[in-house]
Amino acid sequence: MSGSTGCREAIALLEDWLKAELTPEVAEQVRAHFDRCRPCFRHAEFERRFLAELEAAGRGDRCPERLRAELLREIRGADPA
């Protein structure tokens, strides 16, 4: 990618950009496009917030203590030492 990034290019790279899977140089060009293009910014912002909500919704669960203790017992019960 060279020069300034167009809308189509920026949106095509949006998924990778949100996942931080672009090189720093390309990521910066995509960000620069969103900074100056209102419709693309809104699109990117919706996707970013959507992913943030999804992560927050799914990350609440923890392994129950009872299961953790049971697993620890089984692991140590198998210990030959």
Added chain:
Amino acid sequence: MTEIGARTRDFETAVLPHLDLLYRVARRYTRDTPRAEDLVQETVLKALAHWDSFRPGSNARAWLLTILRNTFVSGYRKARREAVSLDPEALDRVSTRPEVAADPSGEFFARITDERILAAVEALPHDFREVVVLSDIEGMSYAEIAQVLGVPVGTVKSRLFRARQRLQAELLDYAVSMGWVRPRVAG
């Protein structure tokens, strides 16, 4: 606490930090809490039995999730008579996202609940559900997910793209039905 051997200690150091992750992924895979607990237990015991095949310093998270996934696919999924192999045609039939509804005041994000989001995730077909869970909930990279699924990175990306489209369509349809956002009128 009695003394434990180096093998057990190394195993615990590598595996115990990932129990929450394994539990969350197992819940999303099985969509059932008791079955999720069984799946985690079976995964950890298999990992212990195969601990000698784990390369020290390699990615324990991906290794554990590969075991969990294989265990799920070979046992739990068959037991439920769910399709075991990916059916690309079935996934292609998935509708794509309608035009994003107009939501100028952010009502969608203000009102959508965690329960509603997780219900929509659980309603996804397995192959879509798992990439969303591993990528967007657990924060794994494309490369890590490709390793766990045993598919090319490009497959992970395309599956993830379509999974998100479907998830958004589901949730936006709901938001429209609740009157939170207006459907975008064509033309």
